[in-house]
Amino acid sequence: MDAGLDEAAGKRARGLDRAFEILDFLRQKRQALKPNEIAAQIGAPRSSVYELVNLLLRNGILEFTGGEGRVYLGRKLYFLGAAYENHFDFTRECEAALERLADETRETAQFCMLDGNKYTVVRMREGARPFRISTDIGQSVPIPWTASGRLLVAHMTNEEILAFIPQQDFQLPSGEWLDPAAFLTEVRDTERDGHFTFNSIVDSFTHCFAVPVMGDAGHAAATLCLVAPRDDGLANRDRYLDCLKDAARRLSHAPLQSRRA
């Protein structure tokens, strides 16, 4: 049911883990929930959740909102997040890069990172076309579903990758299963080429491009992506890739590093 975090069940959960499970759950749901609902949906004891929620409320990590005793992420988290963003000051240059990409390609441009063992769109610039994008900002998406996913795990060994990505995530939205071996092959190719493009496996009408943005550790800390209609994407493949690599090169200089010594 609850796809347990680590090992088997039957053990007591640690408060801290439970707490962040609650926070992540609220983030995923993107709406205020009653403690009772949270407990039911994450499969945690009600008494524990009530206790944790009260604790988090006292700390400003959660806030009452939406009435009926519903809670959602609190202001303190905003402050902490702002401090992170300020320290690893990627926002400004990131926006500039997306702006450029959108100008040059008229397609939807995204800046993506790993969130734990999921892929997530951190910032997005909508393209010129009125275009239904499959993933919203901040949503957690299984790594194998995305072009960027190939890049974001490319620094790991095959074994590490398989240990890192939940088995379940190889099941595509269509219900089909992606062969992990095939995925690994694509990762290795990607690593060699420095980019990955494919017809999206999440929808049936887009072509996705992804290139890495290098970080401190010498591997992809993030990616820049384009999402284009298939015919467009295929027609402009080379040019789009050039634009992306250019943007990524600029970004790889300053950002994602600490500003202070």
Added chain:
Amino acid sequence: MDAGLDEAAGKRARGLDRAFEILDFLRQKRQALKPNEIAAQIGAPRSSVYELVNLLLRNGILEFTGGEGRVYLGRKLYFLGAAYENHFDFTRECEAALERLADETRETAQFCMLDGNKYTVVRMREGARPFRISTDIGQSVPIPWTASGRLLVAHMTNEEILAFIPQQDFQLPSGEWLDPAAFLTEVRDTERDGHFTFNSIVDSFTHCFAVPVMGDAGHAAATLCLVAPRDDGLANRDRYLDCLKDAARRLSHAPLQSRRA
């Protein structure tokens, strides 16, 4: 030393509280620290801090950065903060309001909120003048030191206010003590007038203006402020106040409320 959170000492601290103490401390310091340093500076047992830090690292709440095993706030916090910002979507209109204010007054405009029982500048727009501002974005400042502080606690009773603000915070940076009774009088006047202005008690050359931005609960959820050179501020007092109140009225409509039903 560590101005303890609640009651007396001698008791065991709860992991969660300790954890958020660590996070807040890192935010305040605005730099990566070694677990050892954290433990020493917040006065917590080393073994506890090491355990907590490892736990937070595993959750992506903290990250290694700066080498030597130093840690700082992690990406997960950024994501959570972004979700908060997205939910209570004040950023856009807030920036617009600050922009307008800066245009109209050429002074430094700030958007401020409470962070727990401290005052903090959430967003700032520098004025035309090359002007040394006393408080940076995201820094926690004692409530009594600021004009906005009078507004942000105005919905409480006198007793609540005195219980809310740490005694220590009535000591000004100069070392002088502000009389709590005098502070309360100012708060009540402020509540009546709907604004507060004064010659800053943090520095000796600015005049500060603050007006409330009303939130869900019917009281000041935030403030808009101007920080001006004293002569300028006094000369333009009425006009500046009009600008502020105008901006605050616009802001009080939509923002700081949830976007969803």
Added chain:
DNA sequence: ATCATGTGTACATTATATTGGACGAAAACG
């Protein structure tokens, strides 16, 4: 009315998280 279901609170039990202190390695220092 009766029952099922959702909601918040209170409390005893026990598994365990927090803690102090011990240990060794490495770095700073004289």
Added chain:
DNA sequence: CGTTTTCGTCCAATATAATGTACACATGAT
């Protein structure tokens, strides 16, 4: 070189946090 300080890890003891269970009170369906 010794000596002192900083640093990270390990471990047993016990204070306590997480949990199951029971209770109180709605609400709405039958």
